[in-house]
Amino acid sequence: MFLDTRVLRHLTAEDWRVLTAVEMGSKNHELVPTPLIERIARLKGGASGVHKSIATLAKSGLIGRMKEAKYDGYRLTYGGLDYLALHTHSSKDVVYSVGSRVGVGKESDIMIVADKTGKQKILKIHRLGRISFRTVKSNRDYLRNRQGGSWMYLSRLAAMKEYAFMQALQEEGFPVPEPISQSRHTIVMSLVESLPLRQVSSVPDPASLYAELIDLILRLAKHGLIHGDFNEFNILIKEERTTKYTIEDGEEKETETVTLVPVIIDFPQMVSMDHVNAEMYFDRDVECIKRFFKKRFHFVPTQPGPFFKDAKKTVGKDGAKRLDATVEASGFTKKMLKELEKAIQEQQAKIDAGEAVEEEELDEDEDEDEEDDSGSDTDDEEDEEDQQEEEEHAVFEIPANVGRP
Ligand code: ADP
Ligand code: MG
Structure with a gap:
């Protein structure tokens, strides 16, 4: 899946309304019946041109049809969801243009974007389920039926x-990075001028960088958290230059020092220090850093540890705010965290097993056996009216305040 923005600026207000209608309909229907799309779109504005818009959107790949479906309808594609999110970011003046793709993660696309002033930022598009499971039918059912x-x-x-x-x-x-905006499956954050640790071939003082990273693990723990994927791809190294002026022998001397500052990214898999497998996650993060420093910089620490049992004793100490609790209080239920964790783990297991195939190979018209899992259309109509106000964020029943500034 690749973000193609060419169509973005050609869409009419009506097209956006219809695309939003498909998104709303997706709340209760995997395949949104065409008459329902018409009804939602009309409720939200003009009575005309819905079909024309459907055709435009389908041609652009923003909505898709399913072959041999039991009724006439459309579903939102990743492309469609990307466009809706971008539309929201751009209406908030956060994003004006989309540049190149800087990274493709396991579960995300990372793009450079810019606002109207030309300031560059990072757009991270989450793509859980990008990897589909053609080989294992039960996994498709699993993803669909959850x-x-x-x-x-x-x-x-x-x-x-x-x-x-x-x-x-x-x-x-x-x-x-500074969090700037979130919409649907995307976030916009500040661009960190840096290199991932993975691409750093040597550092002047491995011991101090190592100590700093271990210190970060311990600081997170004190706040109740384990990163869960603390590896050389998720640690960005920024160079900070400072110039010092000294007087030597009556002459001014300029010395520049370069400090390496680690910045941590990639948080969907973070877990609480109270998690049942916390010790395993903690040890894995520590091991990851140790292994990398040994391999890349031939650096082996003199001390063993740090150990989970010691870190555990520091949780919440010295007035450290428990961030695991903060995030839960922002609306994440344990159930949501569990669902996400399970999905991330299963996806990882499939990648490790080499069983995964790219979603695009399995895209439109391939889901021969989609089912309508919806309730009656009457419920939908009641929902439609409540949803009009919310418009941009109304797709799923997730507390409206979650993750927004
Ligand atoms: P994934 O969850 O797919 O691993 P990440 O958030 O780790 O995605 O990002 C993948 C890569 O994109 C990183 O390794 C880094 O090179 C780059 N990247 C991500 N966020 C930023 C940022 N804010 N500034 C600079 N580069 C970034
Ligand atoms: Mg990553």
Whole structure:
């Protein structure tokens, strides 16, 4: 799946209304019946041109049809959801243009974007479920049948969780990108001028960088958190230059020092220090750093540890705010966290097993056996009216305040 923005500026107000209607209909229908799309779109504005818009959107790949479906309808594609999110970011003046893709993660696309002033930022598009499971039929059923659940729901959960953590961490002074905006399955954050640790071939003082990273793990723990994926891809290294002026032998001397500052990213898999597997996650994060420093910088620490049992004793000490609790209080239920964790783990397991195939290979018209899992259309109509106000964020029943500034 690739974000193609060419169509973005050609869409009419009516097209956007129809696209939003498909998104709203997706709340209760995997395949939104065409008459329902018409009804929602009309409620929200003009009676005309719905079919013309449907044709435009389908041609642009923003909505898709399913072959051999039991009724006439459309579903939102990843492209459609991307456009809706971008539309929201751009209406908030957060994003004006979309540049190149800087990274493709396991579960995300990372794009450089810019606002009207040309200031560059990072757009992270979560794509949980990008990897589909053609080989294992039961997994497709699993993804489809989970309650409230699909790639859209899970990707949105991942974005909300990541945004909520980024905000909480920033407030506590952790070195993280600045969270700017979140919509649906996407977040916009500041661009960190840096290199991932993975691409750093040597550092002047491995011991101090190592100590700093371990210190970050311990600081997170004190705030009740474990990163859960603390590896060389998720640690960005920023160079901070400072110039010092001294007088030597009556002459002014200029010395520049370069400090390496680590910035941590990628938070959808963060877990609480109270998690049942906390010790495993904690040890894995520590091991990851140790292994990398040994391999890359030939650095082996003299001391063992740090150990989970010691870190556990520090949780909440010295007035450290428990960020695991903060994020839960922002509207994440344990159930949501569990669902997300399960999806991330299963996706990872499939990647490790080499069983995954790209979603695009499995895209439109391939889901021969979609079912209408909806209730009656009458319910939908009641919902439609409540939803008009909310418009941009009304797709899933997730507390409206989650992950938003
Ligand atoms: P994933 O969840 O797919 O691993 P990440 O959030 O780790 O995605 O981002 C993937 C890559 O994109 C990172 O390794 C980094 O190179 C780049 N990246 C992500 N966020 C930023 C940022 N704020 N500034 C600069 N580069 C970034
Ligand atoms: Mg990553």
